[in-house]
Each structure stands twice: as C-alpha cells, then as structure tokens.
Amino acid sequence: MVLLLAVVGVVVYRVMLAAPDKALATEARVAAILEEGGCLSCHIADAELPFYANIPVAGALVKKDIEEGYRAFDIAPLMEALANGTAPHPVDVAKVERVALNKSMPEAKYYLMHWGSQMTNAKADIVAQWARDFRAAYYADGLEGERAGEPIRPILPAENIDMAKAKLGFKLFHDGRLSIDNSVSCASCHKLTTGGVDNHQYSHGVQDQLGGVNAPTVYNAVYNFVQFWDGRARTLAEQAAGPPLNPVEMASTSFDEIIAKLTLDKALTAEFESIYPEGITEATITNAIEEFERTLVTPNSAFDKWLMGDDNALTAQELRGYELFKENSCATCHIGANLGGETYELMGLRRHYFEERGLELTEEDNGRYKQTQEERDRHRFKVPGLRNLELTWPYYHDGTRATMEEAVRDMALYQCDTKLSEGEINDIVAFLRTLTGEFQGKKLTNPYEYGVVIDHDDEHHD
Numbered sequence: 001m002v003l004l005l006a007v008v009g010v011v012v013y014r015v016m017l018a019a020p021d022k023a024l025a026t027e028a029r030v031a032a033i034l035e036e037g038g039c040l041s042c043h044i045a046d047a048e049l050p051f052y053a054n055i056p057v058a059g060a061l062v063k064k065d066i067e068e069g070y071r072a073f074d075i076a077p078l079m080e081a082l083a084n085g086t087a088p089h090p091v092d093v094a095k096v097e098r099v100a101l102n103k104s105m106p107e108a109k110y111y112l113m114h115w116g117s118q119m120t121n122a123k124a125d126i127v128a129q130w131a132r133d134f135r136a137a138y139y140a141d142g143l144e145g146e147r148a149g150e151p152i153r154p155i156l157p158a159e160n161i162d163m164a165k166a167k168l169g170f171k172l173f174h175d176g177r178l179s180i181d182n183s184v185s186c187a188s189c190h191k192l193t194t195g196g197v198d199n200h201q202y203s204h205g206v207q208d209q210l211g212g213v214n215a216p217t218v219y220n221a222v223y224n225f226v227q228f229w230d231g232r233a234r235t236l237a238e239q240a241a242g243p244p245l246n247p248v249e250m251a252s253t254s255f256d257e258i259i260a261k262l263t264l265d266k267a268l269t270a271e272f273e274s275i276y277p278e279g280i281t282e283a284t285i286t287n288a289i290e291e292f293e294r295t296l297v298t299p300n301s302a303f304d305k306w307l308m309g310d311d312n313a314l315t316a317q318e319l320r321g322y323e324l325f326k327e328n329s330c331a332t333c334h335i336g337a338n339l340g341g342e343t344y345e346l347m348g349l350r351r352h353y354f355e356e357r358g359l360e361l362t363e364e365d366n367g368r369y370k371q372t373q374e375e376r377d378r379h380r381f382k383v384p385g386l387r388n389l390e391l392t393w394p395y396y397h398d399g400t401r402a403t404m405e406e407a408v409r410d411m412a413l414y415q416c417d418t419k420l421s422e423g424e425i426n427d428i429v430a431f432l433r434t435l436t437g438e439f440q441g442k443k444l445t446n447p448y449e450y451g452v453v454i455d456h457d458d459e460h461h462d
C-alpha cells in the first residue's frame, strides 16, 4: 500500500512538473509555466494571499515574500502581453528568461510547498527559446542566426538626419551664450572628446557652482526611453531646455534672455531663419540641439562586429566576460543597443546600497521618486547605458565609483547578491571595454588618465 502510494505520488508529481502541452502556442505555454511557478503570487501589486497567509508564522513570511517580490519585479505587464498577444517589454522578457535559466525562481522554499511549481530544464528551455525568438522578431537591426536572439543589440549608424539642423545644433551645443555669463556651454560638461562627460563626480556650472548628481554621457542618449536619472524629460529637446535655466548649471534667467543675446549675432540669426521660418525660439534652439544629439551614436564597436557575425572580433576573455555578464543577470536591466536606458530600476535591489554607502542621503538619491512621490519609485533610477563605459568614469548617479572594476564588483553585490572573484570582474570589464564605438568614423578616446576623477581646479571650461 505504502509502495503504491509512493508510486502514485511520484507519477502525480511528474505530471505536475511536466512542461505545458506542445499543442499550445508558445505564449500560452510560457504563461502556463509562469502561473504554475507561482510567479503571480509574489510579483503583482495586489497579489492574492494564499490560504496560509493568515497563519501567524508562515503568514508573516509570505507577506514579506510578496512585498519583496513585488518590490523586485512587477510581472503584470508581461502576463498581460502574453494574454493579449502584444509585444512584451524586452527587459521583462530578459528577467524572466534569466531566473528560468538560473532556476533561481521560484525559490526552493516555495516549490517545496507548492508541488509542480519548480522550474525544470524542460520549462526553462521553453522560456529561453521564447525569449530568443521574441528578440529575433522584435528588433529590426539585421542580426542573423544565433545572434539574432542576443539581449544586447548593435548600435546602428544615425539615419534621416537633417544636416542643416544638426550643424546648427552642434554650434549651439558649444555656445556659451546659453549661460548667464557666457562661460558654460553644454560641451563644458559633455565634452565630445572625453566620452561625452566631464569625468567629475559632480559637474561645475557657472561661477563654479556644484551640481548634486553625476553627468551621464550624451553619446547614445538618443536610445534612452526618457532623459535624466529620474526621467523628468521625455525627449532630448525637452531635456535641452533644462540646463540653460538650471541655476547651478547655465543659470540663464529665461529663454528670452538667451534669444536676445543670440539675435545680436547676425550670421547665426540668418542660419536659424534659413532653416526655421519662425527664427530663434526656445523650440527651434532645442529642436536643433536634439537633431545634433541624434548624430551622437557610436557604432562599429568590437562587440557590435561580433554581434553582426565576425567571430574574430572578440578575444576568449572578452567572450567569457559576456557570458558572465549574462549569467549574473547584468543583461536583464542592461540590454538593448545602449545596454540600459529602457527602464527605471531599484538601486540596491538585493542589498542596501544607501545604508552601506556611508554618505548622507541626498535629494538626488530618491531617483524617480522625486518626480512621482510614489514610495515604490524611491531609489529607482533610469538604468544608465554602458556604451563607451571605459571613457565615462566616475560611475553611478552619485559618482562614487572611480573605476569600472569597482562599479562592476558593487553592481554584482547590490543588484545581484553575488560576490564576483577578481578574475570574473576582470573578464566582465574586458567585455565592457569592447563596447567602445566610433564617432564620425574614429574610435572614441579620452585623453584623461583612466579612473582619475578630475578635480575642478585642474582645468577650466572651454
């Protein structure tokens, strides 16, 4: 009898663990795997608490799981896309793919209590194949074969640029007259010859006023879904309207003041009028800057050559670094052409970054919360892109990490709860160095010494 029960038990267990029916559409099979996996119990906002949630000890544990699960990942948009047959967000796809491949979700303590929820090899294979097929169909960037399924995508050359506007935008980007005392231009903080950044922890505006957050690069910013760490500008043009009037950056009092200065310049006025019938306005200034910034893309990196089929473009160490970058779930938040810039993500997902940083909390540390006042958005930041990373130190919104090695080590710790070995860090950094691309046909460089954060006394604005 006991034997019989055991046999029946094993058979039932096997059936419950089996991957969904092959006859189902891929989306339906993936949805079934996620539902069986209990993902919805812990990863949606108003998750129904299971029946044992009211049992004191188990209950507390479960509520905590749900709170932390929802904090870590909201699965609702993905489930909706699977049900409606619409395109899911590539970051959601990458996250689910990664926990499936790593078998890290659901956690053992969950599947031991919920038979059939465990992630098996067969289920993980289905999820992984779906993710790769999704990407091959989703991105129109010409990747072929195996590589069409990669989470990181090539930078494409700028297209459909209005060259007259872009040329004007280039001039404005370097024009000090956008600042109150004519001393600071966009390029003061985003030098095109130093990776599009200033290599300061915090930038220095007019009269050497100090900002409170690290300046991201302008290269490939066109790929970001919104601009600024807290996403407060939806477009590059909207972004460009910010710094001129920002009191610690360019400190002009109004666009009228800027326009009055620029109008004194007859050649510039004529150039504006030849492109824009309305002449010099806030809208035309920022439109021209946006058009120029659309040209700031950096294709032809070694990594992109590899993506496009050149097997010799990467060394064995660089390839190992890329594999580690995927295995350690870096390529869940850092994906797409810019390896980021597609979502807001929590800084300190798996470990308390701000508590351990040893610095006072600042307004900027609130991240997206500054804009929404939603508790869930506190410490969430637009994920920075990682292109040309070797030129854009120091790192993080607070500019506290001087080298890529430190930035990578601490990302693994705070975002992935992993302590990487020195060798693994070096491999990942070797991979990250392959992301340096070309601007106007030349590989980008930065003449400053790698990892040395510029002290503002050492240089003057140009």
Ligand code: HEC
Pocket (backbone or CB within 6 Å): 033, 034, 037, 038, 039, 040, 041, 042, 043, 064, 065, 066, 068, 069, 072, 073, 095, 096, 099, 104, 105, 106, 107, 110, 119, 329, 350
């Ligand atoms: C019992 C609750 C629970 C279930 C069931 C569960 N998760 Fe999680 N999940 C968590 C918690 C808690 C975290 C926060 C990370 C941590 O501290 O382990 C998390 C983290 C995650 C993350 C963030 C990345 C990471 O590794 O931290 C993803 C993605 C994720 N889960 C996906 C899933 C998927 C997909 C399923 C279903 C196959 C699932 N989870 C099932 C509780 C759960």
Ligand code: HEC
Pocket (backbone or CB within 6 Å): 173, 178, 184, 185, 186, 187, 188, 189, 190, 203, 204, 205, 206, 211, 213, 214, 215, 216, 217, 218, 221, 224, 226, 227, 228, 229, 230, 236, 239, 240, 241, 243, 244, 248, 249, 250, 289
């Ligand atoms: C005084 C230094 C300074 C000046 C001048 C300056 N910026 Fe910035 N820039 C920054 C800082 C700091 C940030 C980040 C601010 C934030 O996220 O809140 C930033 C952010 C940006 C971003 C967003 C990038 C991203 O990944 O989110 C773009 C694009 C940008 N600046 C372009 C410009 C343009 C165009 C101008 C001129 C109109 C300009 N900047 C002038 C320092 C400066």
Ligand code: HEC
Pocket (backbone or CB within 6 Å): 325, 328, 329, 330, 331, 332, 333, 334, 345, 346, 347, 349, 381, 382, 383, 384, 385, 386, 389, 392, 394, 395, 396, 397, 398, 404, 407, 408, 411, 412, 415, 416, 428
């Ligand atoms: C949960 C999403 C997430 C994961 C997983 C993640 N990152 Fe990040 N990454 C971020 C966010 C958000 C920031 C910005 C943090 C800040 O500025 O405080 C960031 C910043 C960085 C930076 C600094 C970029 C800059 O210009 O300042 C590097 C380098 C980086 N990540 C590499 C990695 C590596 C390597 C891994 C894997 C070990 C990883 N990240 C995993 C979200 C993530």
